[in-house]
Amino acid sequence: MEEALEKALAELGANRGEVHYEVLESGSSGFLGLFKGRQARVRVERLVHTHEDIHDLVTDLLESMGIEAVVDVRREEGDTHVVIRTEGLDGLLIGRRGQTLAALQHVVGRLASREFDQDGHLVLDVGDYRQRRETHLVEKAQALAEKVRATGREINLEPLHAPDRRVVHLAVARLAGVRSYTVGQGLHRSVVIAPDNREEFRDDQSSRPNDNGTTGRL
């Protein structure tokens, strides 16, 4: 396996941080000498930007802000994840409702797309903020959906960024009796959780929302 990887790297003229690889067949050295050894096969894909490029870009940007941080870059499901860790400055980098993190994400995204060809999404996180935020949003969506079902009235959440709205839509889509949609423009876009009265529209197909419980764009 190692051998196959080394061979591929030599062919591409790349080092390990510059590629994404997948083992297709791990290969074997033969069995009791009865069978011939099987060759290992790996699929090696050269990344358009290297982890090192992204690491240096984010480190330089933070340094220009006077912030020392440990920056960790890894590949996850085709996206590049950048995790920033600081000594006691995480809160400062996250900002109120994550607005500073969103700003960091925007600026790094723009700088990266100018310097390298984009390849998948670039997702920034400070500590484990995104995970905590997601848990919080899902719990909130569930509690509000409960209220919507009980009262039969729509509830409009506070304005959220697109990734946060997506989390809410997905959480609501998993629940029965409620649906969600987005209202507003630009920075004021927010999610509305509404009762889903599909039963009443049974004979009127035209006014039914999408089957996944959402209507329109995220």
Place this chain on the structure above:
Amino acid sequence: MRELIEFVARSLVDDPASVRVHEQKTETTIVYQLHVARDDVGKVIGKHGRTAHALRLLLSASAQRRGCKAVLEIKE
């Protein structure tokens, strides 16, 4: 903070040599004036002002780190 503005602006524009940052200090606040080439103004401001907004947020965080306040103006 000046480094932040210069770093981001120089990376975004087509004409990095025209990037200049002037600063004016008052008692509580530093006002930074970012000058870029005419054709590059839009790149620094971004669609719907998103890049300018993001840069201001990062500047505020950086200023907070140093215990002061900072304002950014973008000029041709």
